Amino acid sequence: MRAPCLVLLALVLAGCPKQVDRVAGSEDSRIDDTTAQLEELRLKTESESLSCLDRCAAARQTCELTEELCKLVESQPDRTDLPPRCVQAREQCAQANAGCTRCRNG
Template sequence: MRRPCPLLLLVTLMLAGCPKRVERVAGADDARIDAAEARLEELQFRANEEEASCPSRCDASSEVCELADELCSWVESTPDRTDLPPRCVQAQEQCAQARNRCTRCREG
């Protein structure tokens, strides 16, 4: 009886070994956008608190707008995803509301 070649056996095991875990790109994008939206909600809550100071509201406003810009750039990078543009629009609306709160605070 013939003995199998150890080198051939080793190469076969290496090729058939554990497959690489490939991260789904859409899943990563969704997770990143979900995290950004959660952060937007957190910032809005912080800016809307009754006892929030004007500088705190304006800082939150800046963060909201930066995050909205990031989120919209992610959306623009995936034009085939028709479910994402409304999320960009919502983030831009949150930015506008946050800027208005900051402006009212500074003027009032």
């Protein structure tokens, strides 16, 4: 008898949307996740075997993630440790775009 009640309770709780305010921890987590994705893309774009199409797609993704990261950084102006991450990401975007351009121009 307990198992069906627990299942029903779990379904009810899962179905109830909750409004959750953003907290610094979740912003930090998003910044860390985005930084990790940028690192994966950096390693990918450094591969010599990457096709031109894939190189340009990775560059586009890099720049999109860069903008996302910089918006997150800007939302926390009191954090002096974060702006260098945005600067580094912008440099990575520029390098990825340069790699795409070199690939297209042969």
